[in-house]
Amino acid sequence: MRATGPGARGVVSLRDVADRAGVSIKTVSNVVHGYVHVSSATRTRVQAVLDEMNYRPNLAARTLRSARTGLIALAVPELDLPYFAELARHVVREAERHGWTVLIDQTDGQLERERQVMNGIRAHLIDGVIFSPLAAGPAELTDREDHTPLVLLGERVYDGPFDHVAIDNIAAARIAVDHLLSLGRRRVGAIGEQNRPSSGTARLRSQGYAQALTGAGLPVDPARIVPTDSYHRADGAAAMAQLLDRDPDVDAVFCFNDLLALGAMRLLHERGRAVPGDVAVVGFDDIEEGRYSTPTLTTVRPDKERIARLAVDLLAARLDGSDTQGPRELTAPFELAVRESTTGVSAAPPTPSPAVRTGASPRRPGPAGRGSPTSRT
Amino acid sequence: MRATGPGARGVVSLRDVADRAGVSIKTVSNVVHGYVHVSSATRTRVQAVLDEMNYRPNLAARTLRSARTGLIALAVPELDLPYFAELARHVVREAERHGWTVLIDQTDGQLERERQVMNGIRAHLIDGVIFSPLAAGPAELTDREDHTPLVLLGERVYDGPFDHVAIDNIAAARIAVDHLLSLGRRRVGAIGEQNRPSSGTARLRSQGYAQALTGAGLPVDPARIVPTDSYHRADGAAAMAQLLDRDPDVDAVFCFNDLLALGAMRLLHERGRAVPGDVAVVGFDDIEEGRYSTPTLTTVRPDKERIARLAVDLLAARLDGSDTQGPRELTAPFELAVRESTTGVSAAPPTPSPAVRTGASPRRPGPAGRGSPTSRT
DNA sequence: TCGCGCATGTACAACGTTGTAAAGGTGAAG
DNA sequence: CTTCACCTTTACAACGTTGTACATGCGCGA
Numbered sequence: 088m089r090a091t092g093p094g095a096r097g098v099v100s101l102r103d104v105a106d107r108a109g110v111s112i113k114t115v116s117n118v119v120h121g122y123v124h125v126s127s128a129t130r131t132r133v134q135a136v137l138d139e140m141n142y143r144p145n146l147a148a149r150t151l152r153s154a155r156t157g158l159i160a161l162a163v164p165e166l167d168l169p170y171f172a173e174l175a176r177h178v179v180r181e182a183e184r185h186g187w188t189v190l191i192d193q194t195d196g197q198l199e200r201e202r203q204v205m206n207g208i209r210a211h212l213i214d215g216v217i218f219s220p221l222a223a224g225p226a227e228l229t230d231r232e233d234h235t236p237l238v239l240l241g242e243r244v245y246d247g248p249f250d251h252v253a254i255d256n257i258a259a260a261r262i263a264v265d266h267l268l269s270l271g272r273r274r275v276g277a278i279g280e281q282n283r284p285s286s287g288t289a290r291l292r293s294q295g296y297a298q299a300l301t302g303a304g305l306p307v308d309p310a311r312i313v314p315t316d317s318y319h320r321a322d323g324a325a326a327m328a329q330l331l332d333r334d335p336d337v338d339a340v341f342c343f344n345d346l347l348a349l350g351a352m353r354l355l356h357e358r359g360r361a362v363p364g365d366v367a368v369v370g371f372d373d374i375e376e377g378r379y380s381t382p383t384l385t386t387v388r389p390d391k392e393r394i395a396r397l398a399v400d401l402l403a404a405r406l407d408g409s410d411t412q413g414p415r416e417l418t419a420p421f422e423l424a425v426r427e428s429t430t431g432v433s434a435a436p437p438t439p440s441p442a443v444r445t446g447a448s449p450r451r452p453g454p455a456g457r458g459s460p461t462s463r464t
Numbered sequence: 465m466r467a468t469g470p471g472a473r474g475v476v477s478l479r480d481v482a483d484r485a486g487v488s489i490k491t492v493s494n495v496v497h498g499y500v501h502v503s504s505a506t507r508t509r510v511q512a513v514l515d516e517m518n519y520r521p522n523l524a525a526r527t528l529r530s531a532r533t534g535l536i537a538l539a540v541p542e543l544d545l546p547y548f549a550e551l552a553r554h555v556v557r558e559a560e561r562h563g564w565t566v567l568i569d570q571t572d573g574q575l576e577r578e579r580q581v582m583n584g585i586r587a588h589l590i591d592g593v594i595f596s597p598l599a600a601g602p603a604e605l606t607d608r609e610d611h612t613p614l615v616l617l618g619e620r621v622y623d624g625p626f627d628h629v630a631i632d633n634i635a636a637a638r639i640a641v642d643h644l645l646s647l648g649r650r651r652v653g654a655i656g657e658q659n660r661p662s663s664g665t666a667r668l669r670s671q672g673y674a675q676a677l678t679g680a681g682l683p684v685d686p687a688r689i690v691p692t693d694s695y696h697r698a699d700g701a702a703a704m705a706q707l708l709d710r711d712p713d714v715d716a717v718f719c720f721n722d723l724l725a726l727g728a729m730r731l732l733h734e735r736g737r738a739v740p741g742d743v744a745v746v747g748f749d750d751i752e753e754g755r756y757s758t759p760t761l762t763t764v765r766p767d768k769e770r771i772a773r774l775a776v777d778l779l780a781a782r783l784d785g786s787d788t789q790g791p792r793e794l795t796a797p798f799e800l801a802v803r804e805s806t807t808g809v810s811a812a813p814p815t816p817s818p819a820v821r822t823g824a825s826p827r828r829p830g831p832a833g834r835g836s837p838t839s840r841t
Numbered sequence: 842t843c844g845c846g847c848a849t850g851t852a853c854a855a856c857g858t859t860g861t862a863a864a865g866g867t868g869a870a871g
Numbered sequence: 872c873t874t875c876a877c878c879t880t881t882a883c884a885a886c887g888t889t890g891t892a893c894a895t896g897c898g899c900g901a
Contacts, residue, residue: 098531098588098611100886100887100888101887101888101889102887110850110851111850111851111852112851112852112887112888112889113850113851113852113888113889113890114849114850114851116888116889117849117850117889120889123848124847124848124849124850125848125849125850126848126849126850129849129850141609143587143588143610144587144588144887144888145528145587145588145886145887145888146587146588146589147524147527147528147533147588147589147886147887147888148528148588148856148886148887148888148889149887149888149889150524150856150888151522151524151525151528151855151856151857151858151886151887151888152855152856152887152888152889152890153856153888153889154475154856156524156589158567158589165553166543166549166552166553166556167546167549167550167552167553167752169544169546169549172543172544172546172549173544175543175544175568176542176543176544176570179543179568179570180570188567188569189567189568190535190565190566190567190568191552191556191566191567191568192565193553193556193557209523209565210520210521210522210523211475211520211521211522211523211524211525211857212523212524212533212535232518233520234475320752320755320756324756349753349756350756352758353756353757353758356758375544375697376726376753378697379697379701379726379727379730380730380757380758381729381730381733381757381758477856477857477858478857478858478859479857487880487881488880488881488882489857489858489859489881489882490858490859490860490880490881490882491879491880491881493858493859494859494879494880497859501877501878501879501880502879502880503878503879503880506879506880521857521858522856522857522858524856524857524858525856525857525858525859525886526857526858526859527858527886528856528857528858528885528886528887528888529857529858529859529860529885529886530858530859530886531886588887842901843900843901844899844900844901845898845899845900845901846897846898846899846900847896847897847898847899848895848896848897848898849894849895849896849897850893850894850895850896851892851893851894851895852891852892852893852894853890853891853892853893854889854890854891854892855888855889855890855891856887856888856889857886858885858886859884859885859886860883860884860885861882861883861884861885862881862882862883862884863880863881863882863883864879864880864881864882865878865879865880865881866877866878866879866880867876867877867878867879868875868876868877868878869874869875869876869877870873870874870875870876871872871873871874871875
């Protein structure tokens with residue numbers, strides 16, 4: 088038996104509305120959904136009751152029937168790494184276009200948490216996952232037991248059965264280092280190598296760095312490649328200190344992300360080295376902070392909005408079944424944003440504009456272009 | 465009629481497991497929940513099947529019965545404002561202790577979106593909301609039609625019927641400005657005043673600024689108070705330019721958040737003004753960036769972790785019914801972190817440590833202290 | 842005038858889970 | 872040997888929604 092009227096917590100169900108309006112539950116449901124075959128008299132009356140009682144559909148019940156929640160998860164290492172915060176913003180915005188809400192998971196780069204993300208902690212509660220792995224490598228990914236559609240960001244995992252969106256990290260790193268070489272720098276260090284075997288992104292950036300040096304006929308000196316535990320400012324500062332100790336005459340440094348670069352610049356400042364006078368610095372990610380630092384930071388600018396859009400659209404295609412092909416490998420474009428930390432020229436506009444940019448066109452501009460992403464199965 | 469075996473998408477239900485194990489659905493459910501009165505033989509057998517079939521409970525169904533989802537929403541203006549990213553991190557972490565997942569809503573400070581957050585877009589899908597309003601004022605809040613427990617952050621809305629967690633903004637602002645005055649500065653500007661009537665936080669910080677000046681026997685010159693549209697670096701730079709135009713001899717500036725301060729410092733640099741030599745700068749929020757900027761930034765450091773904990777615990781108390789009292793008004797502590805942008809003394813440790821801090825004890829240390837928050841009904 | 846078709850509205854079942862109540866089975870106590 | 876108690880397991884209903892199938896009633900054409 089059910090008491091008349093809405094339940095204890097003031098929650099109104101279709102049934103409550105139906106009772107009050109003197110129609111069946113299904114009719115109310117039909118009105119809510121704008122089903123055509125409802126007389127306008129009935130519609131008006133029911134709608135009035137709906138408004139009056141402030142009816143809100145119960146998404147849990149709806150989900151139970153439809154097996155669709157309208158939630159997708161975005162799993163990133165840390166929200167307060169600006170790169171991920173900015174990325175999250177774009178993902179949230181793109182998801183909105185599909186009527187989705189984004190649930191954000193912070194893995195802290197811990198393998199166990201990443202494993203949970205992949206194997207569906209919140210099974211049935213989320214329709215899909217966009218995942219930026221840090222600790223998880225090919226092995227863990229392949230062992231995945233969950234069936235929720237998954238899109239990987241940032242790191243390519245061999246030929247795993249996963250959709251994947253990234254930029255061409257090797258090319259980006261090479262272009263960044265080429266830029267340093269074009270300025271006449273010859274003792275170029277690198278900060279951000281990762282010792283953990285799983286980190287594909289770091290390895291790719293290392294490769295690009297080495298390719299650029301080799302391409303210019305310069306040796307790749309392992310002493311100038313400083314690994315870090317993580318990608319925070321403090322790591323960049325510590326690594327820069329180490330680099331200076333190893334080679335006091337280093338004249339440029341390529342950092343694998345902007346935070347490392349900002350930490351490195353801070354340390355250079357404390358050690359009395361001028362940037363770029365003594366040491367030129369390039370970062371990676373183009374976080375907003377680098378446009379306001381002193382000096383402003385030259386950096387690789389991945390198209391975050393595009394990355395977010397590609398990832399969300401790919402998920403959408405998997406969800407509505409419009410894409411049943413094998414795993415996709417999509418590439419987003421990037422640019423090199425040249426600023427004071429390499430050129431020393433302060434553009435110094437009346438108000439600091441978001442930096443001078445030298446567009447370096449993406450390595451594969453065609454296929455990665457708008458609307459027709461590359462697919463490699 | 466139901467086909468035997470798991471459904472089309474490989475989703476395994478209790479029923480599938482029960483069929484395979486030759487027991488009733490409820491027995492499987494009992495095993496899943498570790499119910500005591502299950503023979504160990506049955507338990508072992510069922511558990512084996514559970515593992516084998518990789519059963520995952522359907523949270524939607526569970527929610528439908530229990531009316532609890534284990535999801536809470538955190539609604540903030542922008543995720544890539546570092547303050548909110550850092551806060552989000554803490555909230556996620558605290559929520560974890562309660563077994564909750566955090567769903568993040570980005571309102572962009574738009575009234576319409578804030579209204580949706582309050583009135584339960586995702587009704588029944590979230591158990592509670594932690595909300596940092598920007599556009600919504602007392603009027604909108606009071607009109608709220610949803611019954612989901614809500615905790616407000618950062619801004620006090622009159623005597624509205626809402627739980628609320630904040631720091632003492634007036635005191636914090638006053639201490640920041642007192643610090644500038646104690647350094648001998650006498651022409652102190654303020655950046656970040658908000659023209660929209662709803663912004664309580666900005667008004668409180670303005671008040672603290674005025675109180676400090678008045679307390680030192682100085683006049684409050686409206687020309688030195690520059691409003692901004694929002695709280696980004698660009699706003700800070702633009703406002704600083706305006707402030708210099710109005711009073712070229714300004715010797716200090718109190719910014720209502722760190723991003724404004726960083727933008728202001730950038731502009732001062734471009735105009736050739738030394739910080740703190742010519743102009744001392746104080747920010748608000750203590751985002752990590754300010755510990756690595758050049759110069760490092762003196763700022764008010766609200767205890768974000770505490771804020772997050774108080775908010776989450778308060779929500780928990782409302783949810784489990786252990787707190788049915790009237791609305792709570794909780795206060796978190798803060799400190800003034802004194803760094804180079806006011807003192808000019810570079811501590812210059814081997815690696816930049818997270819700043820020299822001068823603890824300014826919270827104005828109401830007792831009641832705001834650990835575990836026994838103030839309550840004002 | 843009768844019957845057909847369409848517009849409108851309804852009953853029912855099912856999604857997967859869990860609380861309740863009760864049934865079946867076993868052993869011990871009388 | 873009977874009975875009772877308890878341990879174990881099960882059937883059932885309900886959470887709120889929506890797709891399917893069907894009932895009702897009206898107007899229109901034959």
